[in-house]
Amino acid sequence: MTNVSMTVNGKAVSRDVSDTTLLSDFLRENLRLTGTHVGCDTSQCGACVVHVDGKAIKSCTALAVSLDGSDVMTVEGVGSARELHPMQAAFKKHHGLQCGFCTPGMIMAGIDMVERYQAEGRALTADAIRHELEGNICRCTGYHNIVKAIEEAAGTMSGMKQAAE
């Protein structure tokens, strides 16, 4: 067992875990943050995507002990039922989810791609969104409404960023 300390969704956490504990298991089993899902065992489906130090990663492919001192954001941390993140609101508005299982990963990947494209000053087109979603599989929606949701959220987030500046 190794002690690992992180900031998760803005709160400091510390747990003793085995060296083989994946970040996804650490979140789900040790912290009981079950919004992060595991849909495969080969790092393809993307249901487990979270942000570590501001970057989207697949939490099923990272060891918790290697992330000591990291700042982790999960779907539970980006917004709440009372105050949805624009990406969450766009998924609801555009019916970008059905069973909801892949949705946390889609939302975290969506926020990440919008922030990256904005930081680089590039336009996030529908084609670019489809390409960026290479690592996130959805079996229900056929992606049509997920693409629409991310497109709209990109606009909303851009407006918020400009307003903040």
Add this chain to the structure above:
Amino acid sequence: MSDGIGARVERKEDKRFITGKGKYTDDIRMDNQAYAAFVRCPVAHAKINGIDSSAAMAMDGVIAVHTGPEMKADEIGDIITGWSITSKDGSPMQCGVWNPMVTTYGRYVGDAVAVVVAETQDIARAAAEAVELDYEELPAVARTDAALDDGAPQVHENVPGNLIFNWEIGDEAKTEAAMAGAHHITELDITNNRLSPNPMEPRSAVATYDEAEDHYTLYTTSQNPHVARLVLSAFYNVAPEHKLRVIAPDVGGGFGSKIYIYPEELTCLWASMKTGRSVKWTSDRSEAFMTDAHGRDHVTKAKMGFDADGNIVAFHVDTIANIGAYVSLFATATPTYLYGTLWSGCYAMPAIYGTVRAVHTNTVPVDAYRGAGRPEATYMIERMMETASREMGIAPAELRRRNFVKEFPYQTEVILQYDSGDYFKMLEEGEKAADVAGFAARKAESASRGKLRGLGYSTFVEACGIAPSAAVGSLGAAVGLWESCEVRVNPVGTVEVLTGSHSHGQGHETTFAQLVSDRFGIPIDNVQIVHGDTDKVQMGMGTYGSRSGPVGMSAVVKALDKVEEKAKKIAAHTLEASEDDIVIENGEVKVAGTDKKMAWHEVGLAAYIAHNLPEGMEPGLKETAFYDPLNFSFPSGALICEVEVDPDTGFTDIVSFTAVDDFGTIINPMIVEGQVHGGVVQGIGQAMLEQVVYDETGQLITGSYMDYCMPRADDVPSFTLDHTCTPSPLNPLGVKGCGEAGAIGAPPAVINAITDAIGTNDLQMPATPLAVWTALQATKTAMAAE
């Protein structure tokens, strides 16, 4: 009312899913919980001579290792099938026994041999690896078209030649005679590729045995928790129904694969009793590929005869359907009564005959997957129509129009009677939406860039809303396929709807609430839909076969009728008016033509306070209904796919995809469109990407997302959708069901488009770049030779 029927309202259930607060089975943790892992048969066919669990039992944290013979000794039942099929010679079907865990023979890679229960999942999995199997490998057969070969390895001793049944439908003599007189005959060999359903949430179970109460609780990933409880009680001998609670909480997709009651969930229940611990098992994706029921897997020879004007005169089908190592719950209905009964398609066919031979192989069981039999029928018919149109020089849309059913109800030659439809209108709207008129110019433009452009049609009808109980009973079903609903009006006027349908992505919490809102004029936020728990909902048959609309919602309507009738009686009594003059609008219960009225919640309150009810009326406002459908419902659609093929690489780009569907009445267009998007992409996946592969020895080659190609966002286009509407006359809402249409209709549209682009009829699914490029080379060689 803005929340009523036809309103595009956002989903009530979404908030918990988008904030990570959904509650799926693997999210549940019980006190005293242990974890199960399975030891599985490593080869496709083996005699298990011994199981040595001593090394596993010696590991820290291992609680127990249990095997099939122990289960048998405890009189746990074998896995059942729910539908008996009779062969054409009148003999009953023959199928092998499916022990939940192997007693002697393992018959597919992944067949459960033993279960390890341990303190953690990691320990359970490591201990499962440490269990040593002494086994003798036996010859295996995996390929559908090899199972009936002389000398093929026998999967079960009691099923000679691996033939489960040889079923027929239609009139053989009439069809042969009509075929003999045909002006033109189109023939095709068609493979319907084997698929893995792949809901994103893997199967999972958490079972708890309460010794003091002698009671079991099972949380599980099920599309039909009541059916699961019935089967676990009546056939698997776990516990009588009142001692077994089954809860299917949030379920992350199903597509058929979560209908069945698998060995793993049953074993968790049994192991919880054996160990005195809550036992959790969650499949990983590799296990899902190995053990979730697969779909499709047909090999077919089809012949269609036409007269000189292009009218179909006869259709003949010969199919071999792979059932896998054991006969799963709906496995025998899928390639028979959900397949052969659809062979008439949208067309008036005067003579149809065919046979289906169902075979055992050393592969995981094959059962209903989104569409279940209807995609196989539609793919075959629509490939035949397109091929015939090319051979006869009649445009594809024109050939279809000449053969469309024109009047309803229409009695087919293969049992079903279509209730309603307008196939001309849906095709006309489809051609407009797809701008078929502009195709020639787009094709020329593609050609100028060295690309090949093609257009493919699929016009289809399917049978949804399974199904009238007496009718399916007469065809061999073991259960009736009605649905139930209980509507509870609370004293404050809010409403709870308890339904036997189960939502695992379909949005029932919203659409079912819309029915209540429409009826009583109250907001959907005042309505709660309760489902998925056998302690809350008395009984139900669950969600599959696009039945939640035509059957589940019809039960809701029936219960609402009863509530409305009682509410009107109470209001008439209170307002001193005639019951016939009472109307319910916008949350108010009024006497028509007067200003006398009560708020909806005042009626609820009056029912429960019961100070002033009509004489003899019981207090309360709660009604139950069971709805048994009168017939299947018959959604139809026109799908048009346009592709551009790169002849140098065989890469196919779907440049546009248009779907015009007739689902009858639509409750929530947003949700219906979502169902079409998802269904079409599963159909595109089948047509271009997906294929389960077993090698010659029966080893599963496609065991992960590294090997099995799921459709990604950049594999598919955005869609153009529209609807026509001929309401079903046979259910109260006129709904037809929309869950499977996309998966049923899309594959032939895609393959017809690609074969149009590359100029061949000889192309099987999945049309990967290699397959398309290879077909193109064959076409070029043939053209050069001419």
